[in-house]
Amino acid sequence: MRAVIPFKRTNAKSRLSPLLSGKEREELAMAMLNDVTEALLGSGCFEVIDVLSTSIIEVRGVNIVLTDKGLNEALNEYLQKMTSHSINEPVLIIMADIPLVSTGNIRDITSSPADIVIAPGRMGGTNALFIRDPSSFRVDYYGASFLKHNDIASRNGLKIEVFDSFNLSTDIDEVADLAEVLLHGKGHASRYLEKLGLGFARNIGRVGIKRV
């Protein structure tokens, strides 16, 4: 079984720019990536873990595969190459910005009997996608990818499971999302935000984020 993580460091997480500088956003993106790779490594489920990166980075215990392609093109080329090299093993595509993911989550999603397992992000995203047979599926991210991936699976006659996880649903895109890392995180991203002096503004109904 293998895992693939698409990753972009340069100008990462632009919607966090109201709070974080470009350098801080890149460092946070790397911290979140390390949380994800450690969950994958800790699960013991994978022979191969590939990070498809648009820039040269170093991450412990995984392969860095450089690409200059966009998200869909890079991932579909990856699935296509597996097929053309007759590597017919299950693959987990997982986003780099879900730092709450646990080893238990990874074990659970990869032990599903379904053909396709989709862990939804909020607002129709796809944060993890387990594909039992990579020759049978192509990805279509952006917008309501949850619906698109359901459609693609249905059209190919594949049995789908929706994976119910708050951890996996929590992708970090906007300033408000950082609250979830501070509230629930225990890893690199959480420590990085604390190091930056980020804290809660508790007086606004739901929890907010400010520099303390």
Add this chain to the structure above:
Amino acid sequence: MRAVIPFKRTNAKSRLSPLLSGKEREELAMAMLNDVTEALLGSGCFEVIDVLSTSIIEVRGVNIVLTDKGLNEALNEYLQKMTSHSINEPVLIIMADIPLVSTGNIRDITSSPADIVIAPGRMGGTNALFIRDPSSFRVDYYGASFLKHNDIASRNGLKIEVFDSFNLSTDIDEVADLAEVLLHGKGHASRYLEKLGLGFARNIGRVGIKRV
């Protein structure tokens, strides 16, 4: 085992008023409540299901307990009354605005061996709270209640489990939250929104909501 749902119909869900009229918000609140009570009833876990309501309502298969108290006061009085009547059984406090909850979620959360199980809402909320011994705990909702409930459990030496569920984390407060009901819902609330003609605006990155 028993379940308690605090509920307010009058001027319910005021943050949905940019999209829904007062009557529509009340009807949506009732539809969501019915989704929650059906998940509870379907789980087969409870001898008693009480809805603590500020107005007279009818819901199939559950008791309506009228109260004019606020959320914390009503729930703590409920726990206190259980204790003073020597009703020492586990209780699940669950919010009325989490229409994605499934019978499987209910069975899983109530079968935890922990003293306290907290299903977080987004941004520090508490959407479900399983209390094994009601004499040992008091609730403190509003603001970062997830942190407060963790603190209360720790102070009382209680073993806590955080329940990882996207379904349970998805409380419906704001217009954007309605997208989750349309994307993932299969029950009363989802059908009600469709009846109102609500649909997706897919052209804004994440999915949005509009009247179609």
